[in-house]
Amino acid sequence: MRLLLFIAASLLLLASPPSRASEEGRLSESEMLAFLVQCIGTGPNGSPSIVSQPGSSCRTPQEVASKPDWRKHDWPDRRDPAVQPLGHQASDSVLDRGFPFPAVVQTFDFGDAGRRFGVKDEGRGGDGGDAVAILKGAAWVFFTEDGGNGRQWFVAEACRTAPGPNAAHESWLLFDDTVTRHGWRDRLARLRITRSPDECPDRFSNAYTRFRRATIPVPYRAVTGSQPVRTGTWKVDSVVSDHFGGRSIESADHLERFYFGRGLGKYRWERWEELSRSRQPDVPERARTIAESGRCMPLPYSDPPGPGWVMIDCRTWTNLVRQRANWSASELGWPGTAVDAIRRGAGRPHSP
Numbered sequence: 001m002r003l004l005l006f007i008a009a010s011l012l013l014l015a016s017p018p019s020r021a022s023e024e025g026r027l028s029e030s031e032m033l034a035f036l037v038q039c040i041g042t043g044p045n046g047s048p049s050i051v052s053q054p055g056s057s058c059r060t061p062q063e064v065a066s067k068p069d070w071r072k073h074d075w076p077d078r079r080d081p082a083v084q085p086l087g088h089q090a091s092d093s094v095l096d097r098g099f100p101f102p103a104v105v106q107t108f109d110f111g112d113a114g115r116r117f118g119v120k121d122e123g124r125g126g127d128g129g130d131a132v133a134i135l136k137g138a139a140w141v142f143f144t145e146d147g148g149n150g151r152q153w154f155v156a157e158a159c160r161t162a163p164g165p166n167a168a169h170e171s172w173l174l175f176d177d178t179v180t181r182h183g184w185r186d187r188l189a190r191l192r193i194t195r196s197p198d199e200c201p202d203r204f205s206n207a208y209t210r211f212r213r214a215t216i217p218v219p220y221r222a223v224t225g226s227q228p229v230r231t232g233t234w235k236v237d238s239v240v241s242d243h244f245g246g247r248s249i250e251s252a253d254h255l256e257r258f259y260f261g262r263g264l265g266k267y268r269w270e271r272w273e274e275l276s277r278s279r280q281p282d283v284p285e286r287a288r289t290i291a292e293s294g295r296c297m298p299l300p301y302s303d304p305p306g307p308g309w310v311m312i313d314c315r316t317w318t319n320l321v322r323q324r325a326n327w328s329a330s331e332l333g334w335p336g337t338a339v340d341a342i343r344r345g346a347g348r349p350h351s352p
Contacts, residue, residue: 026177029102029134035175035239036104036132036139037061038093038265040070040320047222048320050263052236058263063095064105065330072267072317073117075221078294086223087295088112089126091317092329093265098339099133101166106130106266107332108146120332129334133169138176142169143197143338151338157190159200168197174241174258175211186210188247197341206247213239216259216300218267220318234318236261240301249305253277259299264318270302271313286312 034051039058043049048070051058062068073087090109107129111117120127128145145151159168171191178185189207216238222230239260246252252274259268273283280286287310290296296314304310 026137027179028177029137032134032139032175032177033061033095033102033104034262035237035260036093036134036265037095038068038072039263040068040072042069046224047230047232048220050234050236050261052262052264053234056263061095062092062329063097065328066094067326067328068092068323070222070320071117071323072264073111073223073319073321074315074317075295075297075319079292084112086111086117086321087319089315089317090117090321091129091266091315094329096131096335096339099131099342101169102134104132104134104265105329105335106132107329107334109332118327118331120334127332127334129332131335131338132174133166135166135170138170139174140170141172141174143335145335151195153194153197153199154191155194155197155199155201157192157204168200172207172243173209174243174260175239179211179213179239181213184210184212205245208244208246208248208252209242211239211241212301213237214300216240216261218261218264218299218318219297220320222320222322224322236264236267238262242305244305251277253279255305255309257302267318268296268299268302268316269314270296270311272304272309272311274306275308275310280312283310283312290314 039051039061041049041058049056071090071092073090076084076087088110090111092107094105096103096105108127109117110121110126115121115124115126125147128147130141131143133140133142142154144154154171155168156171158170171189173187173189176187187209189209190204191207192201192204194201216236218234218236220232220234241258241260243256244252245254254274255272257270257272258266261267273280275283290311290313296316
């Protein structure tokens with residue numbers, strides 16, 4: 001019942017502009033959801049439209065089984081855009097009602113190097129995604145899958161101390177309900193990567209996290225069949241989240257930065273390294289490659305957090321591609337068994 005009420009409230013929210021109260025006070029769960037789920041319609045001129053635009057509305061946030069007009073792809077390499085005009089990766093931000101708590105699935109769907117958009121390319125690496133829960137007034141990534149490390153769970157230190165089945169999922173913090181336009185908010189998260197949601201490790205890592213809200217001018221492309229590509233800029237009500245690999249900015253060796261837009265969901269990801277502390281290979285070369293590609297245009301807050309920091313990877317998923325009528329994110333088959341694992345654990349407390 002609580003989940004149904006939550007979803008009903010989110011539909012009302014996405015159909016109307018944010019309230020003055022939400023601008024000045026804590027965000028409700030449904031208001032937080034509005035930044036995590038895409039709600040992309042089609043305007044009178046045939047271009048994509050999102051709820052962050054003045055006067056626009058979208059009454060139904062996209063779910064796993066929804067039939068979307070548009071998918072979010074990353075931008076192609078500016079050095080030779082004709083080689084991969086639809087970008088390298090599509091990424092959907094969709095509601096998934098299969099979990100026993102409010103959850104959003106962020107898919108990773110590659111369409112390069114022999115892989116195909118719109119299906120999960122088993123055994124070819126890369127396809128997967130993130131799963132995000134809204135628990136206790138905050139958004140947390142609790143599960144991920146990628147080509148390099150396979151399926152991984154992010155488990156919070158609370159698995160050792162807090163009762164109930166969901167405390168362990170309060171791990172990779174994105175932002176909480178105190179996010180504001182008046183500067184950064186911050187928290188220290190404690191988490192560990194495991195291969196099962198039931199594991200409760202002995203040791204945990206620090207992740208200093210900061211987040212803020214801002215209206216950001218975001219360039220987009222609209223690709224519709226053989227028609228000329230349309231371009232434009234949206235002013236997007238956004239949350240920017242910085243996840244540092246360490247207790248503080250001064251001690252961290254890397255940073256992952258995320259942009260979430262009202263009506264867009266996650267639309268940008270960046271990876272930064274601190275040169276003197278990084279454990280990644282070929283950092284200067286990777287920094288040059290991503291800069292030359294032009295895949296990530298300058299945006300507000302896309303800055304080094306201090307001296308010695310360089311960006312080595314990035315994706316901007318605002319290359320909007322018109323979809324065939326009957327496609328849905330359910331065809332990707334993700335996260336699949338992750339939902340079953342959480343269902344089996346519902347009502348069972350984690351213990352050390």
